[in-house]
Amino acid sequence: xxxxxxxxxxxxxxxxxxxxxxxxxxxxxxxxxxxxxxxxxxxxxxxxxxxxxxxxxxxxxxxxxxxxxxxxxxxxxxxxxxxxxxxxxxxxxxxxxxxxxxxxxxxxxxxxxxxxxxxxxxxxxxxxxxxxxxxxxxxxxxxxxxxxxxxxxxxxxxxxxxxxxxxxxxxxxxxxxxxxxxxxxxxxxxxxxxxxxxxxxxxxxxxxxxxxxxxxxxxxxxxxxxxxxxxxxxxxxxxxxxxxxxxxxxxxxxxxxxxxxxxxxxxxxxxxxxxxxxxxxxxxxxxxxxxxxxxxxxxxxxxxxxxxxxxxxxxxxxxxxxxxxxxxxxxxxxxxxxxxxxxxxxxxxxxxxxxxxxxxxxxxxxxxxxxxxxxxxxxxxxxxxxxxxxxxxxxxxxxxxxxxxxxxxxxxxxxxxxxxxxxxxxxxxxxxxxxxxxxxxxxxxxxxxxxxxxxxxxxxxxxxxxxxxxxxxxxxxxxxxxxxxxxxxxxxxxxxxxxxxxxxxxxxxxxxxxxxxxxxxxxxxxxxxxxxxxxxxxxxxxxxxxxxxxxxxxxxxxxxxxxxxxxxxxxxxxxxxxxxxxxxxxxxxxxxxxxxxxxxxxxxxxxxxxxxxxxxxxxxxxxxxxxxxxxxxxxxxxxxxxxxxxxxxxxxxxxxxxxxxxxxxxxxxxxxxxxxxxxxxxxxxxxxxxxxxxxxxxxxxxxxxxxxxxxxxx
Ligand code: GP9
Ligand code: MN
Numbered sequence: 001x002x003x004x005x006x007x008x009x010x011x012x013x014x015x016x017x018x019x020x021x022x023x024x025x026x027x028x029x030x031x032x033x034x035x036x037x038x039x040x041x042x043x044x045x046x047x048x049x050x051x052x053x054x055x056x057x058x059x060x061x062x063x064x065x066x067x068x069x070x071x072x073x074x075x076x077x078x079x080x081x082x083x084x085x086x087x088x089x090x091x092x093x094x095x096x097x098x099x100x101x102x103x104x105x106x107x108x109x110x111x112x113x114x115x116x117x118x119x120x121x122x123x124x125x126x127x128x129x130x131x132x133x134x135x136x137x138x139x140x141x142x143x144x145x146x147x148x149x150x151x152x153x154x155x156x157x158x159x160x161x162x163x164x165x166x167x168x169x170x171x172x173x174x175x176x177x178x179x180x181x182x183x184x185x186x187x188x189x190x191x192x193x194x195x196x197x198x199x200x201x202x203x204x205x206x207x208x209x210x211x212x213x214x215x216x217x218x219x220x221x222x223x224x225x226x227x228x229x230x231x232x233x234x235x236x237x238x239x240x241x242x243x244x245x246x247x248x249x250x251x252x253x254x255x256x257x258x259x260x261x262x263x264x265x266x267x268x269x270x271x272x273x274x275x276x277x278x279x280x281x282x283x284x285x286x287x288x289x290x291x292x293x294x295x296x297x298x299x300x301x302x303x304x305x306x307x308x309x310x311x312x313x314x315x316x317x318x319x320x321x322x323x324x325x326x327x328x329x330x331x332x333x334x335x336x337x338x339x340x341x342x343x344x345x346x347x348x349x350x351x352x353x354x355x356x357x358x359x360x361x362x363x364x365x366x367x368x369x370x371x372x373x374x375x376x377x378x379x380x381x382x383x384x385x386x387x388x389x390x391x392x393x394x395x396x397x398x399x400x401x402x403x404x405x406x407x408x409x410x411x412x413x414x415x416x417x418x419x420x421x422x423x424x425x426x427x428x429x430x431x432x433x434x435x436x437x438x439x440x441x442x443x444x445x446x447x448x449x450x451x452x453x454x455x456x457x458x459x460x461x462x463x464x465x466x467x468x469x470x471x472x473x474x475x476x477x478x479x480x481x482x483x484x485x486x487x488x489x490x491x492x493x494x495x496x497x498x499x500x501x502x503x504x505x506x507x508x509x510x511x512x513x514x515x516x517x518x519x520x521x522x523x524x525x526x527x528x529x530x531x532x533x534x535x536x537x538x539x540x541x542x543x544x545x546x547x548x549x550x551x552x553x554x555x556x557x558x559x560x561x562x563x564x565x566x567x568x569x570x571x572x573x574x575x576x577x578x579x580x581x582x583x584x585x586x587x588x589x590x591x592x593x594x595x596x597x598x599x600x601x602x603x604x605x606x607x608x609x610x611x612x613x614x615x616x617x618x619x620x621x622x623x624x625x626x627x628x629x630x631x632x633x634x635x636x637x638x639x640x641x642x643x644x645x646x647x648x649x650x651x652x653x654x655x656x657x658x659x660x661x662x663x664x665x666x667x668x669x670x671x672x673x674x675x676x677x678x679x680x681x682x683x684x685x686x687x688x689x690x691x692x693x694x695x696x697x698x699x700x701x702x703x704x705x706x707x708x709x710x711x712x713x714x
Contacts, residue, residue, distance in 0.1 A: 008143070012150040014074060015160075017112035018065065020149075022058050023084045024136035028055040028089060028565060028603065029202070036093045038100070039198040044643040049178050049199055051514075056175050057203035060168035061085060066161035071153045075144070075258070079120050083137060085203065086162040090133045092202060097125040101358045105210040108333060127512055142660030157668045175200065189302045190319055192359050216328060216629070223630035231632060233702065235557050238620075240543070240567035243583055248550025250523055254476040255313070255347070257415040260456060261305070261422050262486030265294065265516035266499060273437045277450050278457035282462070284480070285520055290529040293563065295582075296519040297485040299537045301575035305417065306360035308538055315330050315339040315542040315558035317574060324628055329365035333633040335556055337542060339644050341413050348372055348409045350654075352401040353548055354380055354392025367646035373658070374651040375404050385428055386689045390419035392429065394459035395687035402466070406672040406679050407658035409665070410475065418459065421452040421486065430688045443494035449486050450498075462685045469682040472673060473524045479545065481538070482517030508593040512578060512585050521548070535570040535582050536563045555638040559624050574616040581613055 010016040025169060029200070033039055033050055041047050062085075065078035097102045143149040160174065177185050179199030186199055188210065196205040217570070268285050270277045283294045298309035303323025309325050311317060313336045315519040318324045321663035324332075338349035350373035357363035357376035366374050380392050380400050387393060392400070405414060420427065438450045460480070467473040487495045489511045519541070523529070537542075539560035543553045547562045559569045570579045578587050587591040591610055593600045602610060627633065637643070662669040 008148055011143075012152060013699040014066075014152045014156055015153075017075075018062055018078060018154070018698070019076060020140065022055075024140070025062075025082060025085060026054050026186070026371070027135050028086065028136065028707075029058075031129070032089055032093050032202075035129065036127075037096055037194075037197070037310050038196060041198070045178075045182055046198070049175070049182065053179075053201040054174055054197065054203075056172035057201055058085070059164060059171065061203065061437070062302065062322050063161065063164035066156060066164055068156065069155035072153050074258045074625050076153060078459075079137070079141065079449060080556070083530075086133060086137065088206060089202060093130070093133070094125050099150045099363075100198055100356065101363065102205060104193070104330065106208065126214060151389050164688060174202070175661065186301065189323065189326075192326070192361075194358060216331075216490060218709040219629050219630050221223070227626060227630060228632040228635050229295050231330070231557060231627050232518060232636075234623050235559065238559070238561065238569065239699065240551070240561035240565035240569065241554075242547040243566060246564040247547050250477040250497070250548040251550040252345070252411055253523075253549070254472065255341075255413045255549070256476050256478045257413075258460060258463075258478060259305070259308070259415060259417040259462075260480055260482045261418045261420070262449075262483055262484060263453065263456065263482030263517060264297070264487065264514065265419060265482070265518050266495075267450075268449075268518050272439055272450055272498075277434055277436075279453050280457050280461035281480070281520070282458075284464075284517065284522055286531065288529045289522060289524050290527045291521040291523070291564075292529070292531045293519040293534060293536060294516070294531055295533055295535045296481075296517060297537045297572045297574070297580060298517045298534075299539055299573060299575055303360070305483050306324075306362075306365075309360075309415075309417075310561075311538040312481070312541045315539055315556075315560045315619055317539065317559065318572075319628065320575065320621075320625060321652070323352070323360060325360045325362065325365045328628055329361045329368065329599050331363075331631065332368055332628060332629055333368045334365075335633055335638065335641060336369035336644075337545075338366075338372070338413055340546070340551070341549075342370060343640065345411065345549070348412040349376065349414070350404065350408055350412065351415045351417065352397060352404065353377075354382060354387065354397045355390050355417075356417055356574060359390075363651065364646070366651075367649040368644060370649075372525060372649070373404070373408070375654055376651070379404065379654065384689070385430070387422060388426060388428075389424075392419070393687070393689065394418045394420040394456055395431075395462060395547075395685050396689060398459055398466075399683050399685045399687065399690070400464040402680050402683050404655060404658065406470075406676075407655065408671055409658075409660060409661060410670040410672070416463075418456060420459070421449075421456040423486065425449045425452040425457055425486070426450050430638045434456070439498045441497050443491060444493055446498055450531040453486075458686075462683070466493045466679070466702065470560065470676065470679045472672060476524070477548065478520075478522040478524075478540070480518065480520040480522065481541070484517065485515060487514075507592075507597070508587040508590070509585055509597050512574070512580060512587050512592075515574065515580075521545075523548075524679075533578065533582075534568065534570070535572055536560075537572040539573075540555045540568070554667070555636075555641075557633065557636060559620055559629065564685055567615075571613045571616060573620055575621070577618060577621060579613065579617045580641055584610060586610070586614065595598045595654075596610065597659070642712050 011020045039050060041050055061081050062078055063073050064081060068074045068077055087392055092103050143441060177420055183195060183199060186195060193205065196208060267278050271283055276282055284290055298308060299311060303318045305324045305327060306325035307318030314334055319327060341347035342349060349371050351366060351371055352375045354377055357374060377391055382392050386396055397416065406416065424445060433454060436454050438447045441447055492511055493515060496503040496506050540563050542562060543558050543562045546553045571579055574578050579667050583594055585594055591600050591602060592598065660669050662674050673680045
């Protein structure tokens with residue numbers, strides 16, 4: 001009793017009262033962090049950051065009351081701020097229960113169409129322990145009213161207010177540095193909203209998100225239709241018409257995109273200790289049924305996988321900074337592959353990915369792109385050793401997707417995003433092949449990279465066997481591509497040894513040349529395949545595929561050009577404005593000869609060519625940025641294209657939806673399942689996890705941010 005009284009006495013001073021509010025709010029935040037949100041805390045350092053991150057902003061906000069001298073204003077202001085902060089916290093708790101994501105400012109203001117706000121059904125999302133989000137306020141107000149906590153009428157010196165404000169700001173700066181230490185480029189890259197909340201807290205996230213969306217909205221509000229004209233002028237004059245020989249050769253086929261995580265070209269054909277790293281992909285690469293490209297480059301920026309996806313499906317570039325998916329993807333107008341294929345050839349579209357849906361904001365972006373299904377981690381058993389840093393292991397992804405793949409109506413456009421070959425290239429011992437011995441460069445990243453690439457190769461091989469057995473193979477065009485580098489420039493010297501090169505001679509030219517990733521367009525049935533020398537990049541894939549499918553691209557805004565076209569543009573722009581052409585490599589303005597690998601003294605004629613190429617690269621990138629940052633496609637209505645309404649998409653119950661459609665179509669259903677019944681028996685994998693019965697359902701290591709801890713140069 002005495003103890004309670006002494007606390008009440010302490011709370012009867014202004015400072016004591018604020019400390020009471022702050023402590024209660026901190027406790028509520030911890031409740032949200034550890035019970036309602038899934039922040040994915042994976043080490044003690046992160047735990048400390050999570051525990052302290054609400055403090056700076058709470059002090060800052062509640063501390064505002066200190067600037068008010070009269071008790072008549074001081075107390076109400078402190079309480080109102082606390083209530084508002086609690087409302088924000090609680091709304092996010094409810095929102096998270098429904099969407100496993102945090103509320104953005106555009107969601108709150110109703111601006112975002114895709115990122116739905118809370119609906120009537122949200123009441124159903126309340127929980128018994130929610131009482132604890134409000135009880136403190138009720139008790140504190142009651143204690144004030146009953147005078148158990150006494151109003152302190154003595155005004156405080158304004159300097160105290162200033163001191164608290166400065167302290168909060170300093171504390172915030174420390175908090176931010178700790179966050180950046182654990183997660184470099186936290187704010188510039190914005191992988192996932194969860195990360196910002198985890199490192200900086202909910203208030204900071206909301207302010208950050210608000211500033212960002214303000215900036216985006218300003219850009220977009222002032223944009224006019226006429227700005228689109230510059231873009232159209234460029235894309236029209238840059239358009240490359242299809243090559244008759246290839247136009248429509250894949251007409252009506254299913255399209256299967258196999259996104260090979262971090263897979264670089266040098267893996268193709270590479271042997272280590274006498275064994276091929278990727279024997280199956282090597283065969284596919286050289287097969288007469290494949291069109292393969294040895295001079296194909298990734299063009300991603302900080303958005304990495306998401307940038308690659310964006311280029312592949314929209315033929316526009318990612319942003320100069322951050323990820324387009326994360327920053328603009330929730331409100332952007334896309335004219336993307338899934339929507340175009342649906343509207344022009346009635347394709348069903350689906351993504352299979354073993355990571356959580358919120359990563360790279362995919363749950364929102366895919367709706368804007370018109371993807372009908374998104375089978376994310378929630379559709380798979382990711383427990384125990386079935387998943388690694390970024391989600392379900394590849395062999396299991398392919399195998400466990402059969403349930404959903406076989407129920408897609410054909411023709412379909414299906415994308416598999418693999419994850420196992422991702423930095424830091426960890427693999428459980430049970431998944432490694434005893435007869436593949438990797439390099440011994442002394443750099444674990446490099447050595448392990450070959451091991452996970454070998455695993456990825458086996459995963460693809462198993463999937464191919466299934467495709468063949470079920471007959472899907474002959475009805476499909478399979479497109480395999482590496483999304484970006486796996487070994488960063490800083491590690492290239494260690495890689496050089498494994499590639500049989502001298503690390504001491506390694507230059508920027510070599511780094512640029514190493515940005516090659518494979519592109520294999522496998523068209524079973526064709527016998528005219530070859531390995532092409534054409535220079536091309538990810539931006540060129542969409543027009544190329546569309547032409548193979550016999551769909552003209554002229555009416556769309558696409559920055560890439562069909563690689564098979566005689567007018568294909570072979571100057572490949574990197575996102576940082578470097579570029580590569582068949583003759584030259586430009587790094588930070590220095591021009592290297594591709595013949596010698598040496599810096600060049602340009603002749604007048606060469607200089608003219610280089611200047612022209614450079615100007616084209618700069619223009620193309622800046623027009624793409626203007627298109628996306630200002631959302632100019634909202635003004636563009638190509639013939640027959642119906643703007644995608646993201647509100648019509650919902651990725652819950654995908655499997656049930658597939659089955660309903662098949663039932664409704666009855667005999668007309670074109671799914672593999674309708675034709676052949678369950679094909680899971682046709683899937684053969686040597687994945688050891690298949691035979692494990694996991695008891696520990698919570699060992700999900702997904703989105704472990706440490707996995708790309710050293711990613712700052714990436
Ligand atoms: C995450 C995976 C990895 O879901 O796609 O993304 P990355 O780190 O390569 O950009
Ligand atoms: Mn990637």
